[in-house]
Amino acid sequence: MGYHADVIIIGGxxxxxxxxxxxxxxxxSVIVLEKSDDIGNGGSSRNxxxxxxxxxxxxxxxxxxxxxxxxxxxxxxxLGMDVEYYQQGNLRLGxxxxxxxxxxxxxxxxxxxxxxxxxxxxxxAKAINPYLSAEVLAASWCPTxxxxxxxxxxxxxxxxxxxxGVRFITGEEVAEIKKIKGKxxxxxxxxxxxxxxxxxxxxxxxxxxxxxxxGIDVPMTGALLEVLVTEAQPPxxxxxxxxxxADFYGHQSSHGSFVFGGTSGxxxxxxxxxxxxxxxxxxxxxxxxxxxxFPCLGEAKIVRTWAGWIDVCVDHVPVISxxxxxxxxxxxxxxxxxxxxxxxxxGTLLAQxxxxxxxxxxxxxxxxxxxKAKL
Amino acid sequence: MGKIKDRLTSMGEFVPQPDDDMIxxxxxxxxxxxxxxxxxxxxxxxTEIRRFLRAGMGLCQGQTCxxxxxxxxxxxxxISPLEVESTAARAPMRPIKMIVLGNEGKES
Ligand SMILES: Cc1cc2nc3c(=O)[nH]c(=O)nc-3n(C[C@H](O)[C@H](O)[C@H](O)COP(=O)(O)OP(=O)(O)OC[C@H]3O[C@@H](n4cnc5c(N)ncnc54)[C@H](O)[C@@H]3O)c2cc1C
Numbered sequence: 001m002g003y004h005a006d007v008i009i010i011g012g013x014x015x016x017x018x019x020x021x022x023x024x025x026x027x028x029s030v031i032v033l034e035k036s037d038d039i040g041n042g043g044s045s046r047n048x049x050x051x052x053x054x055x056x057x058x059x060x061x062x063x064x065x066x067x068x069x070x071x072x073x074x075x076x077x078x079l080g081m082d083v084e085y086y087q088q089g090n091l092r093l094g095x096x097x098x099x100x101x102x103x104x105x106x107x108x109x110x111x112x113x114x115x116x117x118x119x120x121x122x123x124x125a126k127a128i129n130p131y132l133s134a135e136v137l138a139a140s141w142c143p144t145x146x147x148x149x150x151x152x153x154x155x156x157x158x159x160x161x162x163x164x165g166v167r168f169i170t171g172e173e174v175a176e177i178k179k180i181k182g183k184x185x186x187x188x189x190x191x192x193x194x195x196x197x198x199x200x201x202x203x204x205x206x207x208x209x210x211x212x213x214x215g216i217d218v219p220m221t222g223a224l225l226e227v228l229v230t231e232a233q234p235p236x237x238x239x240x241x242x243x244x245x246a247d248f249y250g251h252q253s254s255h256g257s258f259v260f261g262g263t264s265g266x267x268x269x270x271x272x273x274x275x276x277x278x279x280x281x282x283x284x285x286x287x288x289x290x291x292x293x294f295p296c297l298g299e300a301k302i303v304r305t306w307a308g309w310i311d312v313c314v315d316h317v318p319v320i321s322x323x324x325x326x327x328x329x330x331x332x333x334x335x336x337x338x339x340x341x342x343x344x345x346x347g348t349l350l351a352q353x354x355x356x357x358x359x360x361x362x363x364x365x366x367x368x369x370x371x372k373a374k375l
Numbered sequence: 376m377g378k379i380k381d382r383l384t385s386m387g388e389f390v391p392q393p394d395d396d397m398i399x400x401x402x403x404x405x406x407x408x409x410x411x412x413x414x415x416x417x418x419x420x421x422t423e424i425r426r427f428l429r430a431g432m433g434l435c436q437g438q439t440c441x442x443x444x445x446x447x448x449x450x451x452x453x454i455s456p457l458e459v460e461s462t463a464a465r466a467p468m469r470p471i472k473m474i475v476l477g478n479e480g481k482e483s
Contacts, residue, residue, distance in 0.1 A: 037378070037460055038422040045426055151426035155418070162417045168382040170419075231434060231470055255429065278466055287477030298474035303434065304465045 005029040005167070007354050008187045008196030010174045010210060011203035012036075013044035014150070015332050015339060017157035018347025019200060019354075021079075024164035026355055031194055032166060033187065035173040035206070040154035042204050044340065046276070046308030047150045048227060048249055048261040050240050051341040054090050054110055054117050054142035059317050059365035061113055063342040063349075066361055068144055071344035075148075079156040083148050084254045088238040090145030091128065093293055095135045099244035103140045110142070117142040129237050133295050147240045147251045150340055157347070174203070176213040177329065184214065184328035198354045200330045205311040207333035214326045219314040219371050220334045224267045226282045226307045230300040232256030247289030258300065262286035276307040310337040320346060320366040322353060330354060331368055378458045382417055386451055389415040399447075400440040402433020410444055414451040421445060421462045434470065437462065 007023055009016045012034030020030045036042070051072055053064040068087070076082045094100045103119060110117045118141055125139040126132055162168060177199060178186035187194045201207050205222040233256050242249040250260035264282040283305045291298050313319065313334035323329045332350055339346070349359045395408025405428050418427045421444060430444055431437025441462070449456040467476070 038420050039382075039417075040426070041422065155423065155427050159416050162382055165383075168417075169380050170382065171378065171380045230473070280466075281479070283466070284476050284479045287473040291473060291477055298477075299472055301470035301472050302467060302476055303436065303470045304432070305467070306463075306465055 003192065004195045005031040006196065007031075007198045007200060008033065008194050009200045009202060010187060011042075011201070011207070012039045012158065012168060012170065013042045013202065013204060014040065014154040014157060014343040015044075015202040015335070015346055015350075016200070017044075017154060017161060018343050019202065019332070019350040020166045020168075021157045021161040021164070022347050022351035023354060024161050024166050026351060028355065030161070030166045031196070032161075032168045033172045033174055033189060033194065034168065034170045035203070037171045039158045039168065039170060040151070043308045043310055043335075044154040045151045046227060046306055047340045049147040049150045049251060049253075049259060049340065050090075050145075050242075050249065050338070051085065051087075051148050052090050052142070052145045052240060052338070053115055054092065054140065054145055055106060055242070056338065057317050058109075058113050060338070060342065061110075061115065062361055063345045065115070067342055067345040068146070071348070072146070072148065075153070075156075075344060079160045081152065081156050081159065082254075083153040083156050085146060085148040086238045086251070087144060087146035088240075089128070089141060089143040090240040090242065091125065092140045092242040092244060093125070093132070093136050094138050094244040095292070096137070100138045102244045103138065107140045115142065116144060129239060131236055131294055131296050133293055136293055145240055149253060153340070153343070174210055177201070177210060177326075179214060179326060182327070184323075184326045198328055198330065200332060200350055200354060202332040202350075204333060204335075205309055207311070207331065211331060214323075214329065216323055216326065216329075216331070216368065218319050218331065218334050218368060221312050222309050223312050223337070224270070224272065224276060224307050225261055225263060225310060225337065226278055226286065226305060227259060227261045228283045228286055228302050228305045229260075230258040230297070231303050233258060233297075233300055241293075243289075243293065247292070248286050250290075257303070258297065260286055260290055262289055276309050278305045278307045310335070312336045314371060318346075318366055319368050320349060320363050321368040323368060379419055379452055379454060382419065384452070386415065386453065399443050400428075400430040400433065400437075402435050403429045405430040407447070410447055411451060414448055419448065419452060420460060421448065422460070424448070425462060431462065436465070
């Protein structure tokens with residue numbers, strides 16, 4: 001087996017897979033090393049599918065807007081399979097005066113950054129989504145937001161990259177990155193050693209331990225989120241949903257099932273034995289949240305629930321950055337629970353960085369050494 | 376015969392079979408041919424096939440087709456079915472209405 005490639009990518013999530021695809025398109029040889037037996041078994045297959053610009057930090061917003069404008073609309077065609085992308089807007093719902101204030105603040109900020117988003121009243125919200133309960137008083141509305149199927153998008157990048165000759169190795173846990181003559185060169189797994197001219201570290205929260213082997217740290221924590229899925233319902237609506245209270249978010253999929261995410265609020269202290277397990281009280285809590293806004297879904301049956309980890313950066317914005325002290329190493333982690341929607345953009349940028357092209361967007365806000373003490 | 380880690384491992388050309396139209400996952404109506412094609416597209420595990428095709432993700436949650444799909448993966452890849460990992464079981468055990476789950480067993 002060829003253990004050398006132009007680029008070695010650590011992590012077969014949607015960030016690693018999309019980067020592999022864009023690199024293969026540029027003619028690079030690529031090896032992707034994935035710890036799990038399954039491709040995309042991390043957050044990438046477990047997320048809520050939101051492809052949103054509204055609510056994003058001003059540093060991250062250009063990445064989200066670039067993807068929505070240039071990449072998502074043609075992604076299914078490009079990758080040769082339907083990734084179920086819907087661009088039917090995002091409704092962020094409010095039930096109280098305090099919620100409305102929160103939403104208005106978010107909206108004002110987004111508008112000042114050039115995003116098409118506005119506040120709408122109860123009647124306007126009802127006109128967009130007739131299933132809303134009378135408790136919903138107002139909403140913010142971003143018509144260009146949407147959602148896609150995370151499992152299909154993650155596997156579509158994998159499938160196409162593999163077709164282009166990218167070598168994916170699963171069940172291959174990276175333990176260490178090694179420098180040779182001052183440059184990142186070797187990727188040591190529990191079974192083998194791989195060599196690359198460039199190494200891209202995109203292993204989610206686990207990137208922290210791997211980066212530590214070359215003396216680099218990213219200030220992030222792991223957090224758990226849960227998702228539940230209903231049996232198929234007749235087609236009702238295809239907007240992405242969120243709330244000012246953050247009590248749930250989600251959408252209806254092509255298949256008809258609703259996919260909703262949320263938390264119980266106790267995640268930070270629950271026991272988990274190091275695996276992303278669902279907690280018995282969380283799905284119930286999410287259901288109560290949903291039914292406050294959509295009482296008509298009360299009879300819908302939940303068929304499945306799951307949990308996933310997110311890699312939360314201390315400033316809630318990712319690290320997408322070459323490492324000066326370790327030439328040849330590029331870090332892509334700390335996506336803070338919103339790395340799915342921007343994955344096509346991030347893959348494009350990482351591929352450009354890896355081959356030495358100027359990235360199409362400015363990435364200086366995502367540097368690894370931006371973190372400073374508060375005083 | 377061991378677990379396959381290298382996803383470029385060759386399994387030869389995809390050759391259509393006369394019974395490719397046969398439905399394997401009845402809940403989601405996925406045929407044998409679709410599953411075989413998915414394996415050739417690089418979906419080497421039960422979990423990946425579920426996520427890619429929805430086979431085993433319907434109302435019965437794979438109680439009927441999982442064993443069949445396992446056998447198909449093993450056959451296409453030339454490995455033993457014992458090398459094909461099972462999928463994670465997900466709560467709830469039976470579909471349950473939101474209004475019931477949200478009530479957490481309290482009297483309504
Ligand atoms: C429940 C939930 C809901 C979410 N909702 C949204 C949403 O609506 N919109 C949105 O934009 N984002 C959302 N996200 C966030 C999004 O899923 C992630 O930001 C995104 O998937 C990150 O992709 P990734 O490739 O960096 O990470 P991952 O998918 O976690 O991939 C990292 C990979 O690295 C592998 N790995 C780890 N350690 C090693 C090692 N030592 N060696 C080799 N491989 C290793 C892992 O197995 C994993 O496959 C959500 C996340 C969760 C969990």
